[in-house]
Amino acid sequence: MPxxxxxxxxxxxARVRHFRAWYDPDGGxxxxxxxxxxxxPARRKGEELLADRPGRTQNRSHDMGRHAMEPDTDPKRVEKERFARHxxxxxxxxxxxxxxxxxALVAAPKTLxxxxxxxxxxxxxxxxxxVAKDLTTLSDTELEAELRPLIWPQLAE
Structure with a gap:
C-alpha cells in the first residue's frame, strides 16, 4: 500500500494555507x-475592482432621465471564484x-x-x-488543535 x-x-x-498531515508513531x-x-484582489472593496464608474442608461418607460447601471455580477464574488480556480x-x-x-478541504461554505x-x-x-468552516485566521497551533478532531477520524476510514 502506498x-x-x-x-x-x-x-x-482570499487566503489559502496548505498543510501536510501524517501519522508519526512516536508523536501521533x-x-x-x-x-x-x-x-x-479578493480582499478589495467591490467598487475598487471595477474598471471605472458604472455606465448610464436612459429610463425609456417614463422618460424620467438617466441613471447609473448596476453591474450584472458582484466583482468580489468573481474574484473569489477566480481565486478558487487558482x-x-x-x-x-x-x-x-x-x-x-x-x-482535506477546509473552507468557508461558499468558498468550499x-x-x-x-x-x-x-x-x-x-x-x-x-469541512465547511472558515479557520483561516487561526494560528498554526490553534488550527492544528481545531483540525485534529475534524480531520483524523474521517481519514482513518
Whole structure:
C-alpha cells in the first residue's frame, strides 16, 4: 500500500494555507504548514475592482432621465471564484509533482462550493474530508488543535 501523503487546504476565498498531515508513531497525528498565499484582489472593496464608474442608461418607460447601471455580477464574488480556480490549479501542480495523494478541504461554505467546482475529477476523487468552516485566521497551533478532531477520524476510514 502506498504511503499516505495528506494535504489539508484551509481557505476563505482570499487566503489559502496548505498543510501536510501524517501519522508519526512516536508523536501521533502531525500537521505542519507547507505554504500560505493571500490573494489581494479578493480582499478589495467591490467598487475598487471595477474598471471605472458604472455606465448610464436612459429610463425609456417614463422618460424620467438617466441613471447609473448596476453591474450584472458582484466583482468580489468573481474574484473569489477566480481565486478558487487558482487554488485548484496549484493543487493540480502539487499532485502531479507527487506532493500528496489525499486531500482535506477546509473552507468557508461558499468558498468550499467554489473550490469543489474548480477541482477536476481526478482531484475531486482525492478529497477525503470536507469541512465547511472558515479557520483561516487561526494560528498554526490553534488550527492544528481545531483540525485534529475534524480531520483524523474521517481519514482513518
Amino acid at each position: 504511503r499516505r501523503r495528506v494535504w489539508i487546504v484551509v481557505t476563505d476565498g 497525528h502531525v500537521i505542519r504548514p507547507v505554504r500560505e498565499e493571500v490573494y489581494d 487554488v485548484a490549479e496549484d493543487l493540480r501542480e502539487a499532485f502531479v509533482a507527487g506532493e500528496f495523494n489525499e486531500l 462550493g467554489d473550490l469543489r467546482a474548480a477541482l477536476d475529477d481526478r482531484l475531486r476523487g482525492l478529497v477525503k474530508v470536507e
